[in-house]
Amino acid sequence: METVILAVVIAVVVIGALGGLIVGTRRRKPLPPPPPKTPDITAPPAEPHVGDEAETPRDEPRRTIEEVDLPGGAAPVAVEEPPAAEPALEEAPEIEIPEPTAGRLVRLRARLSRSQNALGKGLLTLLSREHLDDDTWEEIEDTLLTADVGVQPTQELVEGLRERVKVLGTRTPEELRGLLREELLKLVGTDVDRTVRTEPDDRRPGIVMVVGVNGTGKTTTTGKLARVLVADGRTVVLGAADTFRAAAADQLQTWGERVGAHTVRGPEAGDPASVAFDAVKEGKEMGVDVVLIDTAGRLHTKTGLMDELGKVKRVVEKHAPLDEVLLVLDATTGQNGLVQARVFAEVVDITGIVLTKLDGTAKGGIVVAVQRELGVPVKLVGLGEGADDLAPFEPEAFVDALIGE
Template identity: 55%
Template sequence: MDVSWIPGDNDLIVTVVAGLVVLGGAAAALIGRTRQAPPRPAPPTSPSAAPEAPAVELEPKDDAGPAVATAESPERVEDRFARLRRRVSSGLGASLLSIFRRGALTQDDWDELEETLLLADVGAAASDALLADLRARLRADPEAEPRELLRAALLDVVDPGLDRTLAFGEPGRGETDAVIVVGVNGVGKTTTVGKLARVLVAEGRTVVLGAADTFRAAAADQLETWGARVGVPVVRAHADGADPASVAFEAADRARDDSVDVLLVDTAGRLQNKQGLMDELGKIVRVVSKVSPPREVLLVLDATTGQNGLTQARVFGQVAPLTGIVLTKLDGTAKGGIVLAVQRELGVPVKFVGLGEGADDLAPFDPHGFVDSLLGD
């Protein structure tokens, strides 16, 4: 570049101009490379890699080892059940009380009572037992308050004396308590497993989740999302269509090797009329028992299915020794009588109730609170 026409110190001007030219060329080259460079590929992930979950926070690393995932604290048990009670809507108690307040009951009144119970999914056997109890109480104390008579009779059916706690040992003792969760499609098993894991972690227990539902592609992904949210590992199949029992065994083996407090195994939604699938469930129970005999086999029932839930319970009970019931979707669309039917006809305690998809929509079943909610207290 000729700068001889510029008056003054030409050497200095030449140096400055030359520097600007060099910088401009470098910038242009950099922009060109940026436009031409292909996007960087994402790092490979293994089939068992858990999806990202913003709800999980990591504690800072310390000298003891890597950062540890921590779960958000669940709502207090008392608050959860109080909220669930407010959302349980049933006209059963109101209907029964309205009949009782008519004074001396005629046969037509007793027939209406029976019809009311049947429509509320109480079931024939439980209805007969409840009506017989009410008749006896009324004869013994004709002047008693109807609400108190009804409350006492309902409590007898629900049976507050049943043990509804989970049969777990003390955390940190180096032994694993296995829990197998069963039920048909659509009742909310996987969600229940995730919510239960959340509660157990909040109690200070270590947990491993086993994704033994290999028939439903989204089940393992859903469980991994819960695992990431709660901060617990998930053992899943390495390929689609893997043997569910092998996944359950691998999960049990890992839980034992890591001295985990609780193993929760999610199973496929097996239809009770599919003998092959029911046999597979029996196999899962057997292989897990080789490592850690199940302390709990929880049957998840949809409260909106009514008497069909009893049929499911009976069939599952033939394959695995049921220790407790989890009643999901116990909200305004469900009829509270199904709780009475389950307790009266199966003899298996309802241990948890839940509704909705919220992380805290699971609470230990409280017989007194449930009866009070039916009666509008």
């Protein structure tokens, strides 16, 4: 009996122990965290956390890292801010050094001779005939007239040639070439001052006005003339008095920037005389050598516009007299260019002629004709579209191009 009771007690103890073990194991399972409590608005402020300054109110400025002594005496590390980006500057155009003008026409002679050679070769061929009868001399006259030499100059040349050929008798090719060269030089003129006057003795700057009909390359010629002057060591101010053509001032300013010349311009459709006046004024203040004034391309049929060109001249001369008035003519227009020349000469006193596109025509005789018409010399010739294709006119180089090598 006691044995049975003991067994029951042991069983109860064992079962209880096992039950407690199971219960303990279940109690060790972690419980989910409680939901966060909503802070009480009326609760006192929390205690400062690690790193907070307990004695410094939060609304006061915090100390910077440079003001705090780091442990171990280490020096504070300055944080470098990247440099502020500078605004991009527009690059100034590179100043060009124009080609020297001395002998420029000689260097361009091959280009000139390609267009003018027909005149010289035609004359030499006719003069080389064994018998120079009246028909041959008429052909020589026709050749000269076709080249736009003009009636009066042609008659003078033919008479001179006939006289010298009669005296010469036998004619070798070399003798004929020399004879023709001498007679052509007489027509073109070798004793005329062809320098562009830009250096008056009593003042600075020299003042040059450029005139001409639309389409002759007047603004381009003004820009190229600036290069000629800069190449000869002069300083230049450009006056963009062609205010009626929208692109004229921009075009002239671009030419000026390439050689470091200052450009004076006014509002589009503004008063050209005012721009010309300001250009001379600024040229004086800057102490430059030359002021070049580009005027609007006046159609010779428009009397009002021609009168305005006269006004530009009068306004400029309130500063000082004009040293040069250059008339730009398109050599390819031939005799039509003479009509334009006459009208311009009536409005302003032309002192020199610039013949453009001379390499684009076989009518080089216009050089002779226009000089006879106006009584003023050709001073510059354009022989291409390049920036340095404007050359001082040299009669010997021109005639050599006419008759070829």
